[in-house]
Amino acid sequence: xxxxxxxxxxxxxxxxxxxxxxxxxxxxxxxxGEGAGNDFLGWVNLPSSIDNEQIAAIEAQAAxxxxxxxxxxxxxxxxxxLGAKAVIDAMSNSFEFLKKKHDNPTVVFAGQNIxxxxxxxxxxxxxxxxxxxxxxxxxxxxxxxxxxxxxxxxYLEERYGKEEAAERxxxxxxxxxxxxxxxxxxxxxxxxxxxxxxxxxxxxxTPVGLLPLAVAGIDIKALVAGAQAMEQATGADVPVEENLxxxxxxxxxxxxxxxxxxxxxxxxEPKLLYIAEWWKQLxxxxxxxxxxxxxxxxxxxxxxxxxxxQYIQEGERTLFETIISVAESKYEVKVEADEANLDGxxxxxxxRLSNINKMAELGVQLAHIDGGVPQLRIEIPAINETSxxxxxxxxxxxxxxxxxxxxxxPFNQPGVEAYKKNMFALLDKPGYEEExxxxxxxL
Numbered sequence: 437x438x439x440x441x442x443x444x445x446x447x448x449x450x451x452x453x454x455x456x457x458x459x460x461x462x463x464x465x466x467x468x469g470e471g472a473g474n475d476f477l478g479w480v481n482l483p484s485s486i487d488n489e490q491i492a493a494i495e496a497q498a499a500x501x502x503x504x505x506x507x508x509x510x511x512x513x514x515x516x517x518l519g520a521k522a523v524i525d526a527m528s529n530s531f532e533f534l535k536k537k538h539d540n541p542t543v544v545f546a547g548q549n550i551x552x553x554x555x556x557x558x559x560x561x562x563x564x565x566x567x568x569x570x571x572x573x574x575x576x577x578x579x580x581x582x583x584x585x586x587x588x589x590x591y592l593e594e595r596y597g598k599e600e601a602a603e604r605x606x607x608x609x610x611x612x613x614x615x616x617x618x619x620x621x622x623x624x625x626x627x628x629x630x631x632x633x634x635x636x637x638x639x640x641x642t643p644v645g646l647l648p649l650a651v652a653g654i655d656i657k658a659l660v661a662g663a664q665a666m667e668q669a670t671g672a673d674v675p676v677e678e679n680l681x682x683x684x685x686x687x688x689x690x691x692x693x694x695x696x697x698x699x700x701x702x703x704x705e706p707k708l709l710y711i712a713e714w715w716k717q718l719x720x721x722x723x724x725x726x727x728x729x730x731x732x733x734x735x736x737x738x739x740x741x742x743x744x745x746q747y748i749q750e751g752e753r754t755l756f757e758t759i760i761s762v763a764e765s766k767y768e769v770k771v772e773a774d775e776a777n778l779d780g781x782x783x784x785x786x787x788r789l790s791n792i793n794k795m796a797e798l799g800v801q802l803a804h805i806d807g808g809v810p811q812l813r814i815e816i817p818a819i820n821e822t823s824x825x826x827x828x829x830x831x832x833x834x835x836x837x838x839x840x841x842x843x844x845x846p847f848n849q850p851g852v853e854a855y856k857k858n859m860f861a862l863l864d865k866p867g868y869e870e871e872x873x874x875x876x877x878x879l
Contacts, residue, residue: 438817439662439665439666439669439816439817439822439823439826440666440680440814440815440816440817440823440826440827440830441813441814441815442680442683442684442812442813442814442815443812443813443814443815444683444684444687444812446801446805446810446811446812446813447687447690447691447756447810447811447812448810449686449687449690449691449810451676451683451686451687451690455686455689455690455841456676456677456682456686458686458841459676459679459682459683459685459686459837459841460675460676460682461840462682462685462836462837462838462840462841463670463672463679463681463682463833463836463837464672465840466480466672466833466836466837466840467480467481467671467672468672471840472840472844472845472846472847473845473846473847473848475632475633475847476633476634476635476638476847476848477633477836477847478631478632478633478634478638479634479635479638479639479641479832480667480833480836481667482631482634482638482641482642482663482667483641483660483663483664483666483667483825483829484664484667484668486641486660486664488657491646491656491657491660493628494628494643494646494647494650494656495650495656497606497626497628497647497650498647498650498651500603500626501541501568501570501604501606501651502540502541502651504566504568504603504604505541505565505566505567505568505604506538506541506542506565506566506567507541507542507543507544507562507565507566507567507568508541508542508543508544508567508568508569508570508648508651509544509545509546509558509562509567509568509569509570509588510543510544510545510546510569510570510572510648511545511546511547511569511570511571511572511573511581511584511585511588512545512547512548512571512572512573512581512644513547513548513578513580513581514548514636514637514717514721515635515636515637515638515639515640515644515717516572516573516581516608516636516639516644517545517547517548517572518637518710518713518714518717519639519640519644519645519714519828520543520545520640520644520645520648520649521545521710521713521714522640522710522711522713522714523640523645523649523654523659523711523824523828524543524648524649524652524654525707525709525710525711526707526708526710526711526819526824527652527654527707527819527820527821527824528652528707530706530707539653540651540652540653541568541651541652543648543651543652544558544562546558546581546584546588547571547580547581547582547583547584547585548580548581549580550579550580550583555584555587559587559588559591567591567592567595567604568592568604568605568606569585569588569589569592569604569605569606570605570606570607570608570647570648570651571585571588571605571606571607571608571609571616572607572608572609572630572644573585573608573609573614573616574609574610574614574616574630574636575609575610575614575615575616576609576614576615576616576617576618576619577614577615579856579859582615585616589601589605592604592605598623602623602624602625605623605625606625606626606627606628606647607619607620607625607626607627607628608627608628608629608630608643608644608647609627609629609630610629610630610632611629611632628643628647629643630642630643630644635847637717637718637721637722638718638832640714640828641659641660641663641825641828641829646659646660654821655821656821658820658821658822658825659821659822659824659825659828660825661821661822661825662821662822662823662824662825662826662827662828662829663825663826663828663829664825665822665826666681666825666826666827666829666830666833667829667833670682670829670830670833680830680834681830681833681834681837682834682837684758684812684814684830684834684838685834685835685837685838685841686841687812688730688834688838689838689841689842691730691756691810692730692842695753695754696730696754696755696756696810697730697731697754697755698730698731698733698754698755698756699719699730699731699732699733699755699756699757699758700733700734700735700748700755700756700757700758701715701716701732701733701734701735701757701758701759701760702734702735702736702737702740702757702758702759702760703736703737703759703760703761703762704737704738704759704761704762704793704794704796704797705760705762705819706736706739707819708736708760708762708819709734709736711760711824711827712734712736713734715732715734715831716732716733716734718831718832718835719732719831719835719838720732721849721852722835722836722839722844722846722847723835723838723839723842723844723846724851725844725845725848725849725850725851726843726844728842728843728844729842729844733755735748737759737796737797737800738793738796738800741800745800748804748807748809749803749804749807749809750807753808753809755809756809756810756811756812757804757809757810757811757812758811758812758813758814759797759801759811759812759813759814760814760815760816760827761794761797761813761814761815761816762815762816762817762818762819763815763816763817763818764790764817764818765788765789765790765818766818766819768788768790769788769789770786770787770788770789771784771785771786771787771789771792772785773785801813814827814830857871858871858875861874861875861876862875862876
């Protein structure tokens with residue numbers, strides 16, 4: 437079975453030789469490290485660099501947390517949160533929270549917002565369970581996770597005592613410097629390293645993602661194996677005609693040049709909702725700069741056909757769609773006959789829901805093509821660790837190629853600092869006195 441299928445024919449794009457050459461050159465730059473942002477290319481060969489010893493170390497630490505805790509609070513923001521959340525949601529039973537007995541610890545998230553109510557409700561909810569924490573931050577000073585960790589650290593120390601709390605906290609941080617690294621050394625926390633050359637949005641296949649996933653019972657070895665296979669399938673020596681990541685990057689850029697400014701990533705499987713959220717950060721933060729870039733949006737179908745469907749069908753024609761399709765469902769549910777047939781659905785008797793879902797997908801695709809919305813379709817064999825690992829690396833590699841074709845540095849995010857400066861000034865952070873006066877005068 438193939439790792440993935442990519443259908444681009446319904447996009448209306450005919451791939452030119454010029455664009456093939458541009459994509460091949462971009463892919464080569466990713467592998468030679470001669471392009472912009474080359475100090476953040478550690479993700480390119482990351483899957484193949486992960487060995488059994490590294491996986492064993494992560495699984496061993498995960499086993500310790502699993503033995504201690506019913507709930508593990510994973511503290512991080514952006515790439516330190518979305519990747520793990522995406523894979524856990526994809527791989528978990530959608531209604532695990534209703535079960536009285538859980539096979540694995542429940543992984544919940546903090547530090548991805550500064551909501552007072554969210555934080556209060558989280559700390560209140562976990563008080564009846566055994567709790568541990570994973571804190572993820574390269575510097576240890578990123579505002580949102582730093583605030584959350586300060587509160588959760590205090591909670592664990594008050595509940596378990598400082599010594600026991602230190603055994604319930606694992607830090608994933610810089611190898612040698614930063615506030616969190618210093619604290620971890622002082623307190624004796626077990627630590628894993630965020631590689632210097634891997635940016636946050638590309639970090640899901642580092643301990644940033646792998647440790648929370650292992651705690652949640654995800655087979656990280658299979659996840660990495662899927663990514664390794666896709667790394668090989670999209671290597672610098674793979675021709676564009678065979679390289680799905682290059683083809684996706686090309687079609688996106690051709691559509692952008694033709695005036696399609698918004699890409700909607702959709703799926704007919706709600707388990708993939710947070711895969712789309714992770715994808716939005718990956719592409720939005722990588723390409724949205726220098727006044728350029730496709731705006732990444734997402735929908736979950738068929739639900740959003742009843743909310744966003746009208747706009748997609750007949751709104752401004754500046755968008756295109758990429759659909760992640762899943763070939764095989766994990767379970768089987770068939771429609772049963774109803775004697776009264778008041779809903780008129782007896783014609784579906786005996787059909788699997790997956791078949792009905794596929795027909796909805798096909799019908800929508802045809803309708804949107806008729807409505808002037810170019811279509812791309814990515815098909816994965818099933819929602820399992822191998823397929824998701826391959827999908828993650830596919831999107832990462834395509835993002836790097838696409839950013840270089842667009843002409844931006846895909847690996848920086850200078851615009852992210854703007855809001856922080858304003859927030860610190862409004863909070864009267866020491867060192868921001870002049871900025872504080874200026875911004876308050878504007879208000």
